Amino acid sequence: MAITAEKIIGTQPDDRGHFGVYGGLFVAETLMEPLKDLRLAYEKYMQDPEFLKELDEDLANYVGRPSPIYFARRWSRELGGARVYLKREDLNHTGAHKVNNTIGQALLAKRMGKTRIIAETGAGQHGVATATVAARMGLECVVYMGAVDIVRQEANVYRMKLLGAEVRSVESGSKTLKDALNEAMRDWVTNIDDTFYIIGTVAGPHPYPAMVRDFQTVIGREAREQIQQQTGRLPDALVACVGGGSNAIGLFYPFLDDAAVDIYGVEAAGDGLETGHHAAPLCAGQPGVLHGNRTYLMEDKDGQIIETHSISAGLDYPGVGPEHAWLKDTGRAQYVAITDEEALGAFHALTKIEGIIPALESSHALAYAAKLAPAMESDQIILVNLSGRGDKDMHTVAALEGIEI
Amino acid sequence: MSRISQRFNDLREQGKTALIPFITAGDPTPGITVGLMHDMVSSGADLIELGVPFSDPMADGPVIQRASERALEHHVSLHDIFQMVKTFRERDQNTPVVLMGYLNPIEVMGYATFAGAASAAGVDGVLIVDIPPEEGEELLQSLRDKAIDQIYLLAPTSTPDRIGQICNVAGGFVYYVSVKGVTGSSQLDTAAVAEKLEQIREKTALPVGVGFGIKDAATAAAVSQLADAVVVGSVLVSRVEALQETPDEIGPALAEILSGMRRAMDAVH
Numbered sequence: 001m002a003i004t005a006e007k008i009i010g011t012q013p014d015d016r017g018h019f020g021v022y023g024g025l026f027v028a029e030t031l032m033e034p035l036k037d038l039r040l041a042y043e044k045y046m047q048d049p050e051f052l053k054e055l056d057e058d059l060a061n062y063v064g065r066p067s068p069i070y071f072a073r074r075w076s077r078e079l080g081g082a083r084v085y086l087k088r089e090d091l092n093h094t095g096a097h098k099v100n101n102t103i104g105q106a107l108l109a110k111r112m113g114k115t116r117i118i119a120e121t122g123a124g125q126h127g128v129a130t131a132t133v134a135a136r137m138g139l140e141c142v143v144y145m146g147a148v149d150i151v152r153q154e155a156n157v158y159r160m161k162l163l164g165a166e167v168r169s170v171e172s173g174s175k176t177l178k179d180a181l182n183e184a185m186r187d188w189v190t191n192i193d194d195t196f197y198i199i200g201t202v203a204g205p206h207p208y209p210a211m212v213r214d215f216q217t218v219i220g221r222e223a224r225e226q227i228q229q230q231t232g233r234l235p236d237a238l239v240a241c242v243g244g245g246s247n248a249i250g251l252f253y254p255f256l257d258d259a260a261v262d263i264y265g266v267e268a269a270g271d272g273l274e275t276g277h278h279a280a281p282l283c284a285g286q287p288g289v290l291h292g293n294r295t296y297l298m299e300d301k302d303g304q305i306i307e308t309h310s311i312s313a314g315l316d317y318p319g320v321g322p323e324h325a326w327l328k329d330t331g332r333a334q335y336v337a338i339t340d341e342e343a344l345g346a347f348h349a350l351t352k353i354e355g356i357i358p359a360l361e362s363s364h365a366l367a368y369a370a371k372l373a374p375a376m377e378s379d380q381i382i383l384v385n386l387s388g389r390g391d392k393d394m395h396t397v398a399a400l401e402g403i404e405i
Numbered sequence: 406m407s408r409i410s411q412r413f414n415d416l417r418e419q420g421k422t423a424l425i426p427f428i429t430a431g432d433p434t435p436g437i438t439v440g441l442m443h444d445m446v447s448s449g450a451d452l453i454e455l456g457v458p459f460s461d462p463m464a465d466g467p468v469i470q471r472a473s474e475r476a477l478e479h480h481v482s483l484h485d486i487f488q489m490v491k492t493f494r495e496r497d498q499n500t501p502v503v504l505m506g507y508l509n510p511i512e513v514m515g516y517a518t519f520a521g522a523a524s525a526a527g528v529d530g531v532l533i534v535d536i537p538p539e540e541g542e543e544l545l546q547s548l549r550d551k552a553i554d555q556i557y558l559l560a561p562t563s564t565p566d567r568i569g570q571i572c573n574v575a576g577g578f579v580y581y582v583s584v585k586g587v588t589g590s591s592q593l594d595t596a597a598v599a600e601k602l603e604q605i606r607e608k609t610a611l612p613v614g615v616g617f618g619i620k621d622a623a624t625a626a627a628v629s630q631l632a633d634a635v636v637v638g639s640v641l642v643s644r645v646e647a648l649q650e651t652p653d654e655i656g657p658a659l660a661e662i663l664s665g666m667r668r669a670m671d672a673v674h
Binding site for chain 2: 016024026028031032033034172179185186191286287288290291292297301303304
């Protein structure tokens with residue numbers, strides 16, 4: 001089902017949240033009306049000039065947008081081949097792209113009269129970004145986080161607590177991001193009346209995948225202008241890491257109609273796709289239904305969700321946003337995978353050569369760019385989404401090298 | 406007439422409310438489930454809901470989550486559950502059996518394959534928590550082709566329009582989730598339930614069951630005065646959990662709870 005139409009932007013999802021056969025609304029009955037209320041509010045306010053003005057002001061003055069794009073000159077030279085540009089989402093307030101979305105959803109929550117915010121988090125970046133906007137707006141905030149992730153992202157747990165959020169440890173299932181999402185859904189269904197659930201990625205039931213995308217496309221809108229200003233043309237390739245896929249869709253979406261721009265989403269190959277220890281549903285999974293939508297999943301032959309592995313907690317998720325599933329099937333984007341070891345290599349390279357410490361998640365995108373670049377010409381351009389900074393990963397990287405900090 | 410409709414007709418003639426226990430198939434071990442089903446029938450169950458374990462039971466509280474985890478330690482699959490129902494049917498051809506669970510295991514098996522195997526095993530109804538009618542046309546058709554009732558949930562948040570829409574496609578009975586929350590929640594408000602059941606009955610002639618929050622004989626009796634069926638799950642499953650090391654005691658323990666509920670329900674009719 002290759003795409004023949006010129007125009008993709010604005011065609012997905014349909015009015016019931018479907019991206020081709022993916023997406024949709026697969027939730028228990030109790031959530032159907034609340035999700036409809038959310039959809040109506042989102043549709044209304046995304047057309048409301050007052051709302052959009054407030055959003056833009058917050059993104060400019062609180063988040064620090066626009067984030068720059070940066071030509072990684074030394075690293076490009078070392079790779080030999082294409083010129084690599086980085087979209088610097090790591091420079092945002094709170095250190096990653098996540099805040100673009102939490103600002104938007106929190107403004108929506110306020111307009112819907114909700115007084116309590118809940119969120120799930122894996123690496124802790126979305127939890128921190130949620131706790132941050134909740135603090136700023138004076139809203140009660142509860143963040144669900146898998147017990148395993150709490151251990152590996154201790155610093156972010158402390159940040160959330162400093163910001164006044166309650167971090168609830170999730171002990172069920174694999175005790176990681178997917179279980180945190182289950183638990184947040186259970187909280188939401190119990191506290192529907194006053195609670196707004198800020199999902200951190202382009203997954204979940206409709207309207208979340210579309211809504212989170214729309215809040216994140218600021219990345220791609222800025223980058224598309226900036227790259228043309230700096231280089232006089234569009235890039236030849238876009239590269240972004242994909243866990244749930246919000247930073248990736250945020251970069252990709254405004255370029256979907258630019259047919260000459262190749263698009264690469266990079267999943268976590270963990271110990272290697274052949275080992276089964278990975279978090280790469282698009283590369284090595286199959287379609288199924290989880291967390292309110294139909295998409296590619298990591299699952300066993302009985303349809304049970306299997307545990308994932310990645311060095312980066314933010315990519316450690318067995319599903320992926322339904323729009324990515326659709327982009328894969330249509331061939332508009334290609335999905336590849338990078339191992340823990342390759343990601344670490346890129347992490348160190350960028351740190352030493354450019355003086356930028358990237359998040360381990362973003363290091364997957366960098367590692368794939370490092371594979372692409374040498375095969376390209378020196379007048380070609382790769383634009384990588386540097387979705388977050390690596391401060392949160394100091395403990396993980398140090399521990400791998402036998403260093404205690 | 407389906408086994409489910411037959412059972413509700415018989416109960417109506419006797420002036421009784423159905424008692425529907427829920428246990429998770431394969432909890433704590435696969436070998437015990439068929440025996441527990443028979444024990445529950447002999448202590449007053451009119452229909453049995455058998456939970457299909459899933460790795461990510463989003464609508465369930467901790468008690469039923471842990472039941473799923475125990476069953477999945479034994480890799481209990483839909484195939485195993487069909488075998489359990491088949492074995493149950495060797496001794497009991499009258500008690501309806503409803504499978505309750507999440508969509509993904511069925512999605513992976515394929516709707517038509519699932520419906521065919523469920524029907525062959527003697528399953529009468531299927532309740533899938535996470536598939537609203539909007540997404541469920543194909544599955545509904547597969548189930549109807551095999552004369553399996555698809556049972557739908559209604560919730561306190563369901564508007565009259567939605568109630569109508571769901572009742573139009575529902576089969577067997579409809580299941581009213583009496584509280585906003587997950588299974589095993591507390592605080593069932595009988596007045597609010599009564600009001601909602603009235604709205605539901607305006608839209609459908611199907612029997613209406615009530616569940617989520619039935620704790621003991623007293624709440625079972627109170628709800629039995631309003632509803633056509635009382636569904637009880639977490640209170641049973643927590644007994645299974647407590648007695649998992651002494652599995653011989655599970656059957657009698659469930660029987661004691663159910664017969665107490667049965668007596669209390671029958672006493673108020």
